[in-house]
Amino acid sequence: MKAVQIVAPSEMRVVEVEQPKPQAGEVLVKMCYVGYCGSDLNTYLGRNPMVQLPVIPGHEIGGAIAALGEGVPASLTVGQTVTINPYTNCGTCASCLAGRVNACQFNQTLGVQRNGAMSDYIVVPWQKVIPADGVSPRDAALIEPMSVGFHAVERAEVTDLDVVMVIGCGMIGVGAIVRAALRGATVIAADIDDEKLALAKELGATYTVNTMQEDVHARLQELTGGHGPNVVIEAVGSPITYVMAVDEVAFAGRVVCIGYAKSNVEFQTKLFVQKELDIRGSRNAMPSDFRAVIRFFDEHPAFPKERLISAIATPETAEEVMKQWAEAPGKVFRILVKF
16 A cells, blocks of 8 residues: 655655455554654654654544444444544553653654554554544544644633633644634734734634734733633644743733644743742543544534645645645645545
């Protein structure tokens, strides 16, 4: 079968690999669409220390069940549209024992610590298959990245009393904006790109802030009656935005961090104490977050999912669009590879 493989930094090719067969308790899934994640871009650029090359990337999946091994529940059927929970969990580390399997100490994500889904077929344990009935295979590839944003809102314990600032209006930030708005919060979207900010407002943000063109502090003080947002979700992974989150969050506020900063960050740690902040990480997503995105898609058929898809490539053009993304990363929501 056909697969896309990153063989070395800035080198990708289409390869032939053996098609897997499902064993007992496993499901063979035909890939229809697989999305590129930021981790895939970093792998391609040679900046992902968690990856050993060569590797097949991809963990944002829209597919259909092709075959079932013995012992798979009857709720899963051949032809059913599905997405896949791409994370592993050991069941014995502190996170797993606490029920937070998304943050397993020994997690191996598809396309990162192990070969991913950018191939004609993959086999996974049935427990990792998430039915997406009513969702097209194309749109099912958007579920995982949106679920990461949904999970960050869960970590922030957002309610309708909150003013939530989401820094970064990429795909994951969009998920956080949508989920916070669904919970009735007042949402402030922050980004450097006016096109992304305009879309964020359509998707639920009450206000927008262009952090390159506006006085961020003055604007936030104006919008919040001088308090600052009481929740800030950092979805960029930059030292600048990490510091912004701590500086701008209200006293007694919550900061939730999704992005990885690639270098050290210097904080005024007195703000941690003076503001009595809750600073929380948010990693991956729980199965309940996947189901929440699927329900959102079902209940909001007019949600403009097509506007979140910047390009659709074939395996043969997968490297070409990856290069284009690397040249203009701020202009891309999601690139899908169609199999």
